[in-house]
Amino acid sequence: MDFVPDPRLGAFRVEVRQFLDGLSAELRGRPRATRSAPAEVRRWQRVLHARGWGAPYWATEHGGTGWSVPQILVFDEECAAAGTPTVDGFLHKLVGPVLNRFATPAQQAEHLAPALRGERLWCQGFSEPGSGSDLASLRTAAQRDGDHYVVNGQKIWTSYAHESDWIFLLVRTDASVKKQAGLSFLLVDMKTPGITVRPIRSIDDFHHLNETFFDHVRVPAMQRIGDEGQGWEITKFLLNNEHASTAELPALKRYRRCIDELADTQPVGRQRLRDRPEFALRLARLDAELQAIEMLVQRVAALEADHHPDALWLGSMLKVRGTELQQRLTEFHVEALGDYGAVAYPHPELDSAVALPGQDAARGLANDMFFRRASSIYGGTNEVQRGIVAKLLLQL
Numbered sequence: 001m002d003f004v005p006d007p008r009l010g011a012f013r014v015e016v017r018q019f020l021d022g023l024s025a026e027l028r029g030r031p032r033a034t035r036s037a038p039a040e041v042r043r044w045q046r047v048l049h050a051r052g053w054g055a056p057y058w059a060t061e062h063g064g065t066g067w068s069v070p071q072i073l074v075f076d077e078e079c080a081a082a083g084t085p086t087v088d089g090f091l092h093k094l095v096g097p098v099l100n101r102f103a104t105p106a107q108q109a110e111h112l113a114p115a116l117r118g119e120r121l122w123c124q125g126f127s128e129p130g131s132g133s134d135l136a137s138l139r140t141a142a143q144r145d146g147d148h149y150v151v152n153g154q155k156i157w158t159s160y161a162h163e164s165d166w167i168f169l170l171v172r173t174d175a176s177v178k179k180q181a182g183l184s185f186l187l188v189d190m191k192t193p194g195i196t197v198r199p200i201r202s203i204d205d206f207h208h209l210n211e212t213f214f215d216h217v218r219v220p221a222m223q224r225i226g227d228e229g230q231g232w233e234i235t236k237f238l239l240n241n242e243h244a245s246t247a248e249l250p251a252l253k254r255y256r257r258c259i260d261e262l263a264d265t266q267p268v269g270r271q272r273l274r275d276r277p278e279f280a281l282r283l284a285r286l287d288a289e290l291q292a293i294e295m296l297v298q299r300v301a302a303l304e305a306d307h308h309p310d311a312l313w314l315g316s317m318l319k320v321r322g323t324e325l326q327q328r329l330t331e332f333h334v335e336a337l338g339d340y341g342a343v344a345y346p347h348p349e350l351d352s353a354v355a356l357p358g359q360d361a362a363r364g365l366a367n368d369m370f371f372r373r374a375s376s377i378y379g380g381t382n383e384v385q386r387g388i389v390a391k392l393l394l395q396l
């Protein structure tokens, strides 16, 4: 892995900035929630697609931009800095790569084109009550009935199920074999009769999570990706992509910029926050960690591109370090707010009706801090990631 900056990246950054500068005001300068509202995600996807950047993370043979890892990092960073809406991560980082690798040409044509035009948002139906870390123990059953499967069971923690068009679902098609061998991967239209979505409100006072129930839901067998029983292999491929992206480097950088703003604007007695030595010391430590994560992101992505086995444990290490830093930076925000940090002001993206004159810096920061408690749980808990590092790297 070569960490020497590529001079051509500068020209690419200028190209991205010019594109972002030309966007309409509604698509820029937005306070970023974890995922923007569905209408904005769709709209942003349409704009990117029209620019030829509809699949910024995929290879050209899959209709992507074919950008290198450093280019992708520049693109993400500039979008976060410009405050564009978010993309549908489930499409771009999870189900899209699965379809590119495992789906038939007919399935790819059916699902990828509309998604890249912003017409189809996705959610992930893996976890169940009692089956999270031990995912292979899941019980939602899909029984073959002619050219359909009949799905019965329950998923939980289904992020954005209430505003998604399709779900990718891991189901049990054979209960008589070893648990991993009995799983299959289905795509299901969320409008199919028999699906019920119930909200779970989380500690950040936002509705992104749901319980999703399947009651005799008929799914065409042609919506199965790969062979029957191949679900675990597909899931392992998908989850490895998930580990590397859960560090969320652009979000980390955005949090860091926010601390800079607070450092210059928050008074502490007669000083600015930035002038306090203990503040400066903590900030320097966080900066060192941020730089280490940035290098680790590049290293993991380069190893993944080479299909190198070290990508697996390094991806797990990145997940642990990246999510811990998300938590520390957002906690630091709230501390830096001083007295304002004691109040969880509404997130501007989520509740624009509430006006809090003079306290703009405080809005949404506590929500982010609370939400980030979950970063070390979703995408595979950090304890499980540590287990992977112990096994693969330390051979424990």
Ligand SMILES: Cc1cc2nc3c(=O)[nH]c(=O)nc-3n(C[C@H](O)[C@H](O)[C@H](O)COP(=O)(O)OP(=O)(O)OC[C@H]3O[C@@H](n4cnc5c(N)ncnc54)[C@H](O)[C@@H]3O)c2cc1C
Residues within 6 Å of the ligand: 123, 124, 125, 126, 127, 128, 130, 131, 132, 133, 134, 156, 157, 158, 159, 160, 209, 374, 377, 378, 379, 380, 381, 382, 383, 384, 387
């Ligand atoms: C905000 C949020 C969004 C999510 N979004 C989705 C989604 O969209 N789709 C979806 O399918 N799921 C989603 N999840 C679910 C997530 O994947 C699971 O919560 C996660 O895999 C953990 O499973 P669990 O909650 O059942 O906990 P458990 O697996 O029951 O774990 C409980 C505790 O035991 C520990 N533990 C378990 N096994 C081990 C082990 N082998 N070694 C050491 N410690 C262990 C865990 O680390 C944890 O501390 C989301 C979760 C959250 C919090």
